[in-house]
Amino acid sequence: xxxxxxxxxxxxxxxxNFGALEAxxxxxxxxxxxxxxxxxxxxxxxxxxxxxxxAGFEEPTSGDIAIKGRSVLDVPPNRRNxxxxxxxxxLFPMMNVFENIAYGLRCIGTDRDEIKRRVQDVLNRVxxxxxxxxxxxxxxxxxxxxxxxxxCMVLDPDVLLLDEPLGALDxxxxxxxxxxxxxxxxxxxxxxxxxxxDQSEALVMSDHVAVMNNGRFEQIGTPQELYHRPKTAxxxxxxxxxxRWTGKVTGVSGGEVSVETQGGMAVRCRSGxxxxxxxxxxxxxxxxxxxxxxxxxxxxxxENSLAGKVDSxxxxxxxxxxxxxxxxxxxxxxxxxxxxxxxxVKPGEEVKLTWSAENATCFEAGDxx
Amino acid sequence: MARNGNNxxxxxxxxLYMVAFFVFLVAPLIAAGTFAFNDSVFPSLPWxxxxxxxxxxxxxxxxxxxxxxxxxxxxxxxxVIGLCVSLLSVFVGTCNAFLFVRSNLPAKNFFYxxxxxxxxIPGVILGISILVLASTVANTLDDSYGIDIGFLRPxxxxxxxxxFSFIATITSLVITARxxxxxxxxxxxxxxLGASRLRVLxxxxxxxxxPAMIASGIVAFLVSFENFNTTLFLVGSESxxxxxxxxxxxxxxxxxxxxxxxxxxxxGSGLLALVSILVQRDRTAR
Amino acid sequence: MSQRDARRLSLxxxxxxxxxxxxxxxxxxxxxxGVLSLREKIAPRQYEFGFANYVEFFxxxxxxxxxxxxxxxxxxxxxxxxxxxxxxxxxxxKIAGPRTRGAMFMFCLIPLWVSDLIRAFGWILLLRETGVIxxxxxxxxLAAGPVEMLYNDAAVIVGLVYTVMLxxxxxxxxxxxxxxDAMVEAGYNLGGNGFTVLRRIIIPYAMPGIVSGSIIVFxxxxxxxxxxxxxxxxxxSWFTQTIYDQFITRYNWESGAAFGFxxxxxxxxxxxxxxxxxxxxxxxxxxxx
Numbered sequence: 001x002x003x004x005x006x007x008x009x010x011x012x013x014x015x016x017n018f019g020a021l022e023a024x025x026x027x028x029x030x031x032x033x034x035x036x037x038x039x040x041x042x043x044x045x046x047x048x049x050x051x052x053x054x055a056g057f058e059e060p061t062s063g064d065i066a067i068k069g070r071s072v073l074d075v076p077p078n079r080r081n082x083x084x085x086x087x088x089x090x091l092f093p094m095m096n097v098f099e100n101i102a103y104g105l106r107c108i109g110t111d112r113d114e115i116k117r118r119v120q121d122v123l124n125r126v127x128x129x130x131x132x133x134x135x136x137x138x139x140x141x142x143x144x145x146x147x148x149x150x151x152c153m154v155l156d157p158d159v160l161l162l163d164e165p166l167g168a169l170d171x172x173x174x175x176x177x178x179x180x181x182x183x184x185x186x187x188x189x190x191x192x193x194x195x196x197x198d199q200s201e202a203l204v205m206s207d208h209v210a211v212m213n214n215g216r217f218e219q220i221g222t223p224q225e226l227y228h229r230p231k232t233a234x235x236x237x238x239x240x241x242x243x244r245w246t247g248k249v250t251g252v253s254g255g256e257v258s259v260e261t262q263g264g265m266a267v268r269c270r271s272g273x274x275x276x277x278x279x280x281x282x283x284x285x286x287x288x289x290x291x292x293x294x295x296x297x298x299x300x301x302x303e304n305s306l307a308g309k310v311d312s313x314x315x316x317x318x319x320x321x322x323x324x325x326x327x328x329x330x331x332x333x334x335x336x337x338x339x340x341x342x343x344x345v346k347p348g349e350e351v352k353l354t355w356s357a358e359n360a361t362c363f364e365a366g367d368x369x
Numbered sequence: 370m371a372r373n374g375n376n377x378x379x380x381x382x383x384x385l386y387m388v389a390f391f392v393f394l395v396a397p398l399i400a401a402g403t404f405a406f407n408d409s410v411f412p413s414l415p416w417x418x419x420x421x422x423x424x425x426x427x428x429x430x431x432x433x434x435x436x437x438x439x440x441x442x443x444x445x446x447x448x449v450i451g452l453c454v455s456l457l458s459v460f461v462g463t464c465n466a467f468l469f470v471r472s473n474l475p476a477k478n479f480f481y482x483x484x485x486x487x488x489x490i491p492g493v494i495l496g497i498s499i500l501v502l503a504s505t506v507a508n509t510l511d512d513s514y515g516i517d518i519g520f521l522r523p524x525x526x527x528x529x530x531x532x533f534s535f536i537a538t539i540t541s542l543v544i545t546a547r548x549x550x551x552x553x554x555x556x557x558x559x560x561x562l563g564a565s566r567l568r569v570l571x572x573x574x575x576x577x578x579x580p581a582m583i584a585s586g587i588v589a590f591l592v593s594f595e596n597f598n599t600t601l602f603l604v605g606s607e608s609x610x611x612x613x614x615x616x617x618x619x620x621x622x623x624x625x626x627x628x629x630x631x632x633x634x635x636x637g638s639g640l641l642a643l644v645s646i647l648v649q650r651d652r653t654a655r
Numbered sequence: 656m657s658q659r660d661a662r663r664l665s666l667x668x669x670x671x672x673x674x675x676x677x678x679x680x681x682x683x684x685x686x687x688x689g690v691l692s693l694r695e696k697i698a699p700r701q702y703e704f705g706f707a708n709y710v711e712f713f714x715x716x717x718x719x720x721x722x723x724x725x726x727x728x729x730x731x732x733x734x735x736x737x738x739x740x741x742x743x744x745x746x747x748x749k750i751a752g753p754r755t756r757g758a759m760f761m762f763c764l765i766p767l768w769v770s771d772l773i774r775a776f777g778w779i780l781l782l783r784e785t786g787v788i789x790x791x792x793x794x795x796x797l798a799a800g801p802v803e804m805l806y807n808d809a810a811v812i813v814g815l816v817y818t819v820m821l822x823x824x825x826x827x828x829x830x831x832x833x834x835x836d837a838m839v840e841a842g843y844n845l846g847g848n849g850f851t852v853l854r855r856i857i858i859p860y861a862m863p864g865i866v867s868g869s870i871i872v873f874x875x876x877x878x879x880x881x882x883x884x885x886x887x888x889x890x891x892s893w894f895t896q897t898i899y900d901q902f903i904t905r906y907n908w909e910s911g912a913a914f915g916f917x918x919x920x921x922x923x924x925x926x927x928x929x930x931x932x933x934x935x936x937x938x939x940x941x942x943x944x
Contacts, residue, residue, distance in 0.1 A: 055561060078560045090558035094576045103572075104562035155562065379849075383746065390743055391762060397777025397817070398769060400787055404780060461672045468669040473662070484673070487681055489871075491878020491922070493895045494915050497902055498684030501691050501912060534680040595770030598880045598895070602902065611772050618776065618885065631773045638768040646761075 006069040008033045008191040009054065009082075009159050014063035016049055023049045025215040027063075031159075031193065031208070036185050038194040038202035041212035042238070047195045050212075051161050054193070055084050067158050078107075083152035084161040088168065089144055091136045097123075097147055098132040104155045122154040125187055141169050142177060146184075153188055162194045166201060178204050199239050203227065211235045231273040233284050233363035242286040243332050246365055249281045256357050259285055263328030267304055269360030282365035289321060290335040291359035294345060299352040304360070306332070306353045310345055313338065324351060402635060405628035424629045437626060443613035446525065447594050450609055453529045454536055454593040459586045461533075462540030463578065466548040485542075487535035492598030499531050500602045524605030531599045536592055540585040547581035580648050587645035591638055610634075692913035708913035718897060718914070725894040726921060728808070729876040732815045736823040736872050737865065739816065744827035745857070749836070760828065767821050775885040778814045779805060782886070806888035814886040819875050823868040830864025831857075866933055870926050877922045894918055 009031045016024040024046045031037045039047045052058045054065055056077030064071050072080050083104075092100050098119055105115045123129050126146040131139065139147065145165060152160055162181075166174045182205045185192045196202055202209045203223040210220040211234070219231045230236035237244065247261035255270050257277060269285055271277050298307040308326035313336075320338045322345055323331050334353060338344050345351060408420035425435055435441065468474055469481060487495065500523065507521035520526035551574065559569045597611045604612050614627055692708050712718045747759050766774055781787045782804040789801050804810055838860070842852040858865070883893035898918065901911035 057557060057560075078563050078565060082561075084558070084561045086554045086558055088552070088554060090552065090554040092555060092559070092573060103559065103564070107563040107565075107568060151562065383742070383750075386742060387746055390739070393817070394763065394766060394820075397774055397781055398766070399777075400780040401773055401777035461676055464669050464672045468666075468673055472666045472669055474666065474670065480673070483677060489874055490681075491874060491895070491918065493878055493880060493898060494688075494919055495681075495684075497898065497911060497915050498688040499680060500902075501908065502684040502687040505687055505691075530680060534676070537676055591768060595772070597771055598878065601880065601899070611770060614772055615881070618772075618779075627776065631769075631776060634773060635769050639765075642764070642768045 006033070007031055008068060009037075009193065010066045010069075011050075011054070012064045012066070014050070014053065014060045014065060016046075016053060016058060017061045022215055024053070024060075027212075027215075027217055029210055029217065029220055031191055033191060034189045035207040036182065036192045036194065036205055038196060038206040038209045039212055040196060040199055040202040040209050040239070042197055045212045046215040047212050048163065051084075051163060051193070051195050054159070055082055055161055056080050081155075081158045082161060083155055083157040083159075085145075085148045085152060085163065085165050087163045087165065089148040089165070091144060091148060091151070093136050095136070096132075097134050097136065097139070100136065100147060101151045101154050104151065108155075118154050122150045125153070126150045126184065142173055142180075145169075145177060146180075149184060153190070157190060159191045159193055160188075162192060164196050164198075166196075166198075174201075181205055203239070211238060213238075229273050230286075230361065231275070233272070233286070233365075236272065236286040236361055236363065240288060241333065242288055243292075245285045245330070247283060247285055247362075249277050249279050249283055249362075251279055252277065257283075257362055259283060259362060261285065261328075263326075263330055265306060265326075265328060267360060268357040269362050270357060272361045272363045275363055277362065277364060283362040284365045285360060285362045287355055287360045289333045292332070292334045292353050292355045294322060294324070294334050294336055295352045295354070296345065296349065297352065298350050304355050304357060308332065308351060308353065310347050310349045310351055312347055313345070322351075324353060326353070398635060401628055402632040403628075404625050405632040407625055407628075409625070424633075439613055440610070440626065440630060443608060443610035446607050447609040447611070450525060450529055450532070451590040451593040454532045455586045455589040457529070457533050458536045458540040458589040459544075459582050461537045462542075462544045462585060463582060465537075465541040466544040466578070469545055470548045470551075484538055486538075488538045490535070492535070492596070493602070495534055496531055496599040496602035499527065499534065503527055522605060523603050525607055527603040527605070528600050528609065531603045532593045532596050535599070536589045539592065540589055543585035543588070544578060544581045547578055551577055583648050584645045587641050587648075591641060595634075595638075688912045688915055691909055692916055694909045708910050709917070711910065712913060712917060721892045721897055722894050722917065722921060724892055725877055726925060728812065728815075729873055729922075730925070732812055732819065732876045733823075733869050733873045735812065735816050736820055737869060740820055740823040740868075741827060741861075741865075744824045744831055747824075748828045748831035748834070749839075763821055763824055766817065771818060771881045774818055775814060775882050778810070778817065778886055782810055782813075805886060806891075808887070811883050811887040811891060811893075814882040815876050815879060818879065818882055819872045822871045822875060826864045826868040826871070827861060830861050834860050862933065866930065869929065873925065873929075874922055877918065 007030045010029070012028050014024060014027045015022070027050060039050065041047045049058060053060050056072070056075065060073070065073060067080065067082060072082075092103070095103070101119045101122060102115050105118060110118070119132065120129070123132060126149060128143060128146055128150075131143065131147070136144070136147075148165070149160070149162075166177055169177060178201055181192070181194075185205075194202070194205065203226075206223060208220060209223055209226055211218045211226060213234050219226060219235045221229075226235060226239050230239065236242055245261040245263065245265075245267075247259040247267075249257055250260050250266070251258040252271075256268050257271050259267050259269060261267065267285065269287075277283055299305070301307065306326045308324045311323045311325045311331060314321040314323065315338060318337065320336050322334045322336045324334055325331055332353060336345055405424070406419050406421070407416055408418040409416075465484060469477060469484075474480065503521040507518055510516045510518060555573055555577075556569050559573045560566070564572065594609075595611060597615065600609060600612060608616075610630070614630060617627060693706065694708075712722075743763070747756055747763070751759055779786070783789065785801060786804075788804065793801065834857070838856055839852055842856045847855070878895060879893070880895040880899065883891045884896055887893065894914070895918070898911050898914045901907045901914055
C-alpha cells in the first residue's frame with residue numbers, strides 16, 4: 001500500500017566502502033515526516049559516515065538516498081535541503097550571532113528585510129530573542145547549541161541532522177538539553193536525525209531508534225521495543241544494562257528455553273525476537289537488573305533463582321544497585337531501592353535472587369558481543 | 370627551590386646579567402638615534418646641543434633628511450619595493466598554505482623542506498644566482514634576437530624578485546601555521562548552509578586567515594625594507610634606502626643625517642611591528 | 656567525476672605559484688650559477704667547460720685562507736651567541752613572570768626590526784676612536800687618548816653576535832618554554848645540583864632548539880656582508896666580500912659563481928657535520944621551529 005504521506009528521508013540499501021573497509025553495509029530505513037529518529041551505535045560503527053552521505057559530503061558506493069520522495073544522490077551538498085548541526089557546532093567565530101544565522105539566507109539571496117525578520121523569528125523560537133548582536137565567544141554552551149540549531153532551522157530544511165551535539169556539555173546541561181531538543185523538534189515539526197553513542201539520549205528523545213553496529217543496522221524500533229524486545233545480542237547488551245551469562249541450551253519447549261550456564265546454574269528464558277535455538281546450541285543469556293527480585297535470606301531454591309551474598313552496594317539515589325556474588329562465583333547486578341530504613345539490604349547479607357523466564361532473553365553465542 | 374642563601378646571590382647575579390644584556394642590546398641603537406639630534410657636523414662626541422636640523426634642515430652643511438633628495442628617493446624606492454614584495458609574498462604565501470594544508474600534493478614533506486630552503490641560503494647567494502640567470506637570459510635574447518628586456522637587468526624588478534625569493538618562505542610559514550588551526554568543519558558547515566565553494570573561501574576561510582595575512586605582510590615589508598645582502602647584487606640605478614645609506618657610510622665622513630634616517634627608520638619599524646602584534650593578538654582572543 | 660577533476664585543477668592552480676617561485680628564483684638560478692662556475696675564460700669571448708675557477712680557489716692561498724677564517728669565526732660567533740643567549744632564553748622562558756616575559760621577548764626582537772645597516776652603524780659610533788666608548792674611557796681617565804676599537808676581529812665578532820643573537824634566542828626560548836617545570840624539580844628532588852640538572856636535563860631537552868638556533872646563526876653569520884665589512888674595514892677578510900669583489904669589482908662572474916657555490920658547500924658541510932655530531936636531523940630541528 002502506498003501511503004499518501006511521503007517519508008522525509010528514505011535510505012535504500014546504502015553501502016559505503018573505503019577501499020577494502022566496508023563502513024556502511026546495506027542500510028535501509030524510512031523516516032516519517034516530523035519524527036525524531038536516532039541512530040545509536042558505538043564509535044566506529046559507521047553512523048557518522050552514514051550521516052555524511054545523507055548530507056552529501058560522501059557518496060554512497062551503492063544504494064539510494066531520497067528526501068521527500070526524490071533521490072538526492074546527484075544533488076551537491078550545498079543544494080540539499082538537509083541541514084546539519086556539527087559535533088563541535090562549527091559556528092563562525094569571526095561573525096556575530098546574527099551573521100551566523102543569516103549566512104544561509106544570504107547564500108540564497110534573500111533580501112535584507114526578509115533576513116532580519118526570519119532571523120529574529122528563529123531566535124524567538126529557540127528562546128534567545130536578545131542575542132542577535134552578541135559575539136559567539138560570549139555565549140554559553142547551551143546557548144551555542146541553540147544558535148547552531150537556529151542557523152539550520154532558519155532555512156526550513158526537510159531534515160535536520162545532529163552529530164552527537166551534546167558530547168561537550170556537562171551532565172546537568174546535557175540532561176536539560178535532551179528535553180529542550182525534544183521540545184524544539186516539536187516546535188519546528190521537522191524531522192530530526194540524531195547520531196549518538198549514548199543510549200540514554202537516544203531512548204529519551206526519539207520516536208524511533210536504529211541501533212547500528214559494524215556498518216549494519218541491528219534493529220530499528222521504538223525505544224520500548226529495543227529495550228524490552230531486543231532482536232540481537234548486541235542490542236540486548238548495548239541498550240540499557242544487562243547481566244550476561246554464557247551457556248548451552250538443554251531443551252526447548254513452547255516459547256521457553258532451558259539453559260545451563262557455564263557456571264552450572266539452570267535457568268529458563270525465552271529466545272530473542274526472531275531467534276530460534278535448539279538443544280546443544282551455545283547461547284548468551286541477558287537479564288536486566290530491574291527484573292531481578294531480591295529477598296532477604298537464602299530461601300528455598302526454585303526456578304530461575306539464585307542464592308548469594310551481597311558483595312557491595314552502589315548508592316545512586318533511586319537507581320541504587322546491589323552487586324551480589326552468587327554461589328557459582330559470578331557477580332550479579334540487581335536494582336534495589338535504598339530508603340535508608342531498616343529493611344534495606346546490607347553488604348554481606350545472604351539474599352535470594354529470582355526472576356521470571358519472561359524477562360530473560362537468550363541469543364546465539366557469538367552474535368554481537 | 371629550597372636552597373636560599375646561595376640562590377639569592379646567584380639570582381642577583383643572573384638579574385644583573387640580564388640587565389647588562391639588555392643594555393648591550395639597545396646601546397648601538399641609542400647611539401645611532403641620539404646623534405641625530407646633535408648639533409654638530411660629525412656624528413660623534415662632543416655633544417654640541419640639541420637640534421632638529423638633521424631632519425628638517427634646508428642648507429648645507431646641515432642638510433636635513435627630508436630635504437636630501439637622494440635619501441628621499443631611496444626612501445621612496447624602498448617603499449615601493451617593500452609594497453610589491455609584501456603583496457606578492459602574501460599572495461604566494463596564501464597559495465602555499467592551501468597547498469600544504471589542504472591539497473593532496475604528493476611528497477609534501479619534500480616540498481616543505483624545499484620551501485624552507487630559501488631562508489637558509491645566504492642572501493648573497495640568492496642575489497648573485499638571480500643576477501646570473503637574469504643576465505644570461507637577457508644577454509642571449511639580446512645577442513640572438515636583438516630583444517632587450519629591460520627588467521631583466523639590475524633594477525627594481527630584479528630587487529623585488531630577489532627579496533621575494535626568500536620572503537615568500539616567511540609569509541608561507543606564518544599563514545600555513547594559521548591555516549593548520551582552522552577547523553575544517555566550519556567550511557563544511559558553510560557548505561551545508563548553501564554556500565558555493567568560492568563563497569565559502571571568501572566568507573569563511575579567508576577572513577579567518579586575515580590576521581596572519583596582515584601580520585606576515587607587515588613582516589615582509591619590514592624585512593624587504595631593511596634587506597641589503599640580496600639587494601646589493603641586483604640594484605640598478607634606482608637604489609633603495611639601504612644601498613644609498615651604505616654608499617654614504619662607506620665613503621666615510623657622513624653627516625648625522627644618516628643618524629636622522631636611522632632614527633626615523635627605527636620609529637617606523639617599531640610602529641609597524643606594534644601594529645602587526647596588535648592585529649594578531651586581537652584575533653587570538655577569540 | 657567532475658569533483659575529482661576539480662580537485663586536480665585546484666591542485667595544479669595552487670602548485671603553480673609555488674613551482675614558479677622555486678623553479679625560476681631558486682632552482683634555475685642555482686643551476687645557472689653552477690654552469691657559470693664551470694666556465695673558463697681561455698681568450699676574450701672564448702669560453703670552455705672546466706674546473707679552473709675551483710682550482711684557482713684551492714691554489715691561491717689567500718682565498719682558501721679567507722674561507723677558513725670566515726668559517727672559524729662564524730663558529731666562534733655561533734658558540735658565543737649560544738653561551739650568551741642561553742641564559743637569556745632560559746630567563747625569559749622560565750624565570751620571568753608571564754607579563755614581563757612578553758615584554759622581554761619583544762625587547763629582544765627590537766634589533767630585528769632595525770636594519771642590519773643601522774645596527775652596524777650604531778656599533779661604529781660606539782667603537783670608533785671618536786665614538787662613545789672611546790669618549791667614556793677618556794672621560795673616566797682610563798685611556799690617555801682616543802681608543803680605536805674598530806677594524807679588528809673583536810669588533811667584527813661583537814657586531815656579528817649582536818646581529819644574530821635574536822635568531823639564537825627565539826628558538827631556544829620557544830623550546831624551553833615547552834619544557835615542563837616539573838622536570839627540573841624532579842631533577843633536584845632526585846638529588847642533583849644546579850650543574851647536573853643543567854647538564855643532564857635542561858640541555859638535552861633543549862637540544863633541538865640549540866641545534867636549530869645554531870644552524871640558523873651559523874648560516875647567517877657566514878653569509879653576512881655588512882657587519883664584517885663595515886666593522887672590520889678593508890682587511891676584514893670575510894668571504895662574502897671576496898664574492899662581491901669577484902662579481903662587481905672585477906666582473907669575473909665565473910669566479911664569483913664558483914666562490915658562491917663553495918660558500919654554500921662549506922657552510923652546508925659544517926651544518927651537516929654539526930647535525931651528525933649531535934645526532935639530530937634537519938626535519939627535527941629547523942622545520943619544527
